[in-house]
Amino acid sequence: MGARVETTHGRLVGREEDGVLVFRGIPYATPPVGDARFRPAKPARPWPGERDAGEFGASAPQNPMLIPLPGMDVGRTDEDCLTLNVWTPGTADGRRPVMVWIHGGGFVLGSGSQPVYDGAALARRGDVVVVTINYRLGPLGFLFLDELVPELGGDTANLGLRDQIAALRFVRENAAAFGGDPANVTIFGESAGGMSVATLLAMPEARGLFRRAIAQSGAGHNAHTRETATATAEAYLAHLGVERGEAARALRELPAAKLLDAQQQTVMKLGTKLVLLPFQPVVDGRSLPARAVDAVRAGSAAGVSLLAGTTRDEWRLFSVLDPSLRELDAAGLSKRLAESRVPDAQALIDIYRKSREGRLPVDPLSLLAAIETDRIFRLPAIRLAEAQGAHAGEVFLYRFDWESPSLGGMLGACHAVELPFVFGTYGKPGGDFFVGTGEPVAALSELASDAWLAFARSGRPGHPGLPDWPAYETARRATLVFGPTCRLEEDPEGDERRAWEGSI
Numbered sequence: 001m002g003a004r005v006e007t008t009h010g011r012l013v014g015r016e017e018d019g020v021l022v023f024r025g026i027p028y029a030t031p032p033v034g035d036a037r038f039r040p041a042k043p044a045r046p047w048p049g050e051r052d053a054g055e056f057g058a059s060a061p062q063n064p065m066l067i068p069l070p071g072m073d074v075g076r077t078d079e080d081c082l083t084l085n086v087w088t089p090g091t092a093d094g095r096r097p098v099m100v101w102i103h104g105g106g107f108v109l110g111s112g113s114q115p116v117y118d119g120a121a122l123a124r125r126g127d128v129v130v131v132t133i134n135y136r137l138g139p140l141g142f143l144f145l146d147e148l149v150p151e152l153g154g155d156t157a158n159l160g161l162r163d164q165i166a167a168l169r170f171v172r173e174n175a176a177a178f179g180g181d182p183a184n185v186t187i188f189g190e191s192a193g194g195m196s197v198a199t200l201l202a203m204p205e206a207r208g209l210f211r212r213a214i215a216q217s218g219a220g221h222n223a224h225t226r227e228t229a230t231a232t233a234e235a236y237l238a239h240l241g242v243e244r245g246e247a248a249r250a251l252r253e254l255p256a257a258k259l260l261d262a263q264q265q266t267v268m269k270l271g272t273k274l275v276l277l278p279f280q281p282v283v284d285g286r287s288l289p290a291r292a293v294d295a296v297r298a299g300s301a302a303g304v305s306l307l308a309g310t311t312r313d314e315w316r317l318f319s320v321l322d323p324s325l326r327e328l329d330a331a332g333l334s335k336r337l338a339e340s341r342v343p344d345a346q347a348l349i350d351i352y353r354k355s356r357e358g359r360l361p362v363d364p365l366s367l368l369a370a371i372e373t374d375r376i377f378r379l380p381a382i383r384l385a386e387a388q389g390a391h392a393g394e395v396f397l398y399r400f401d402w403e404s405p406s407l408g409g410m411l412g413a414c415h416a417v418e419l420p421f422v423f424g425t426y427g428k429p430g431g432d433f434f435v436g437t438g439e440p441v442a443a444l445s446e447l448a449s450d451a452w453l454a455f456a457r458s459g460r461p462g463h464p465g466l467p468d469w470p471a472y473e474t475a476r477r478a479t480l481v482f483g484p485t486c487r488l489e490e491d492p493e494g495d496e497r498r499a500w501e502g503s504i
Contacts, residue, residue, distance in 0.1 A: 005091055007174045010047040014086075015054050020120045023086040023178070024113070025057035028170035029163065031080035032136060037252050038145060038152045040159060041082055041166040057083030059111035060137040061256040063264050066321070070430025071420075074111040079140070079256055084133040084167050085112055086178050087119035094176035097184045097456040100210070101132040102164055104191030104218065104416070107279045108138045108263065116431070121424030125446075126453030129180035131171055135163035138263045139236060140256070142279035144229035148237065151248035157229075157284035161199055168200075168209040186212040186456040190419060192280075194218020194308075195292075198384055199281045201304060202295035203288055212305040212459055214452065216422075217314060217415055219380035220292030220387070221504070222280050229282040232270060236278075239265040293380070297387035305459035306388045307452075308381045309398035309479070313412035315372040320410050325365055333364040342375060343503050355495045369412075374496060377415075379504040382497065385472050394471040396461050398451075399492065401483035402444060405436045418482070421448040440484060448482055 003014040003021040014023035029041035036042070058078035065072065088096070101117055103110040112132030119130030135141060141160025145152055168185070175182040187210045189197045197213050198220035200206040224232065240262040242250040251259075263279070270278040283291055290298070319325050328336070337345035352370055353362045360366070381397070389395045400418040404411040411417070420426040420435050424445050427437075435441055447465050455461040461480070462469035467488045470478045477491035491497065 003091070004050070005177045007177050009044050011050045012053040013050050018120065018124075019089070020124050021088050021091065021178075022120065023053040025055055025083045026053055026086065026170075027057070027083050028133070028167045029082040032082060032140070032159075033079045035252065037079075037140065038143075038156050038159065040155060041163050043166070044082075044170070056085060056113035057081060057134065059113060060134055061140065061260060062105075062109050062137050063260050065109060070433050071116040071425070071428055072110075072114050072430065074109075075113055081134045081136070082163055082166070083112075084131055084170065085119070087123040087130040088178045088180065089123055089127050091177065091179045094179055095181045096127055096129050096179050097186065097453075098129045098131065098171060098175050098180040098182070099186045099188060099452075099456050100168060100171055101130065102135075102187060102189030102193035102196045103132065104189065104193040105137070106277055107142050107160065107192045108267065110137070110192070115428045116419050116425050117423060118425050118428060119423070122422075122449060122453070125424060125449055126456070128453060128456060129175065129178050131167075133164060133167040135167070136160045138279050139259050142281070143233055143236060144224065144226070144282045144284065145233055145247075145251070146284070147226070147230045148233050148244060149247045149251065152251065157282050158203075158287045161196060161203065161281060162205065162287060164196060164200065165203065165205050165209065168206065172209055183211065184456075185210040186214060188214035188216065188452070189218065190216035190416060191218050192277075195220070195222045195280070198296070199223070199288065199292045201301035201306075201388070202290060202292040205287065207300075210304070212455060213301070213307070214455065215306070215308045215381065215384060216418065217310050217377050217381075219308065219377075219384040220294075220296055221380040221383070222277060223288065223291045224280060224282040226282065226284060229284075232266070232278050235270060236262055236266045239269070293383055293387050296384065296391070299391045301388060302391040304388070305455070306385065306395045307398065307455050307461055308385050308395070309400065310373070310377040310381050311400040311413045311415060311417050313369055313373060313403075314377040314415045315369040316410065316412045317414035317416065318372075319365060319369050320407060320414075325368070328364045328368065330364055333368055336368060337371065340372070340375070342371065348499055351499045352496055355493065370496070374493075374500065375504065379497070379500050382477075383504060386474060389472065389474070394459060396455070396469065396480070397472040397478070398461075398480045398482060399489075400448075401481050402435065404434055406433050413483075418448065421445040421482070422452055424449050444482065444484070444486075447486055451480075
């Protein structure tokens with residue numbers, strides 16, 4: 001049966017599916033093609049009559065995943081990709097909290113239509129409106145060309161993030177039509193989506209578009225300087241094989257497949273061992289005035305409630321994908337950390353070994369995973385919480401400890417393991433592979449979903465199913481640990497956290 005809503009751009013016809021109304025493939029901006037390539041998104045044009053919203057729109061152009069993961073299929077891709085999707089329990093009562101999901105994928109992969117992000121279960125359980133969005137990826141969304149190719153208009157910074165802002169503007173204007181409250185919007189995202197959430201806290205154009213923010217496994221440290229971003233663009237143009245004088249024409253006219261080929265070469269050249277994400281936000285001084293964590297520390301997101309956290313073993317997902325690590329020894333561990341520019345690597349290794357001996361594995365691969373998890377994910381999340389703590393109503397921190405049963409347990413509580421629990425999509429294709437099946441999985445999903453839903457509704461994630469969950473303050477550093485048993489810990493792995501003071 002069709003479900004109809006009247007938006008500021010025209011009428012949409014969605015679907016009723018298992019008690020939830022679903023509207024897919026809604027354009028929130030004009031297609032960024034032709035002369036609109038490498039330009040900020042413009043609002044979508046109104047459409048005449050009724051527009052069918054039964055199918056997902058195309059995902060942003062991207063290269064295939066090196067190792068396809070179940071539940072992460074992005075479907076069809078096309079440059080005409082600036083669409084969003086809405087799940088709502090009903091359209092009559094316009095006061096439901098709105099949760100806007102920003103997908104991850106290293107700023108080069110992903111889509112709002114991936115099965116793991118299906119918003120139906122979350123919308124149904126929490127009586128909320130769930131929105132997932134697409135945004136430009138890779139060079140089309142995160143290539144800074146203002147210095148090298150001014151002929152493109154001198155406004156190429158952070159286009160993917162500004163797409164997200166355009167989507168949030170559409171949500172503000174149309175939330176009520178879908179039964180949502182435009183004054184109670186929560187943005188949430190994981191990995192590059194979490195980094196996006198943190199960066200939006202620092203962007204002037206995003207102010208007032210959301211009330212709460214959830215940064216999962218991504219925080220506010222990832223940003224290029226103009227100099228680094230320009231050097232990245234220079235390397236990209238070299239891989240593309242174009243001279244600077246002909247770059248504007250080539251960038252506008254070459255097929256997306258050619259741009260993606262050069263993207264892959266740039267990632268392989270500059271992104272070795274994930275020391276650097278070549279395509280990521282840039283502090284251009286205009287759309288992003290400062291690195292997100294620094295801007296937040298200065299009060300850029302004053303009043304926005306924040307929930308942030310990580311999984312316990314983030315880096316294990318990436319280490320499993322790197323066959324060269326299977327024979328890692330002590331010398332190799334020191335070398336890898338030196339390559340990652342970790343200061344005082346041997347002293348850090350000694351601290352982690354001493355902290356973990358007798359209770360956690362201390363083989364070289366386990367130590368590498370623990371140190372890189374903290375360097376790239378946990379410490380940035382803590383720093384973001386500290387930065388916002390002086391300015392927000394309240395800040396909360398979590399850690400996800402559920403261990404994936406796949407690959408004989410090699411993944412541990414790895415990057416992205418919380419996603420099927422938060423969305424309630426553990427029964428979708430790939431969910432059982434990643435998190436397992438059975439009553440404990442369903443029970444933890446209810447606890448995690450209810451925490452995210454409570455935060456979206458009130459700014460506090462605590463609920464009767466969890467231990468008391470106080471706000472995060474440096475005196476206690478209260479952290480809610482999600483796992484087979486949920487518990488509150490004060491300053492978990494504090495010795496390891498203190499080892500990074502002054503360096504992150």
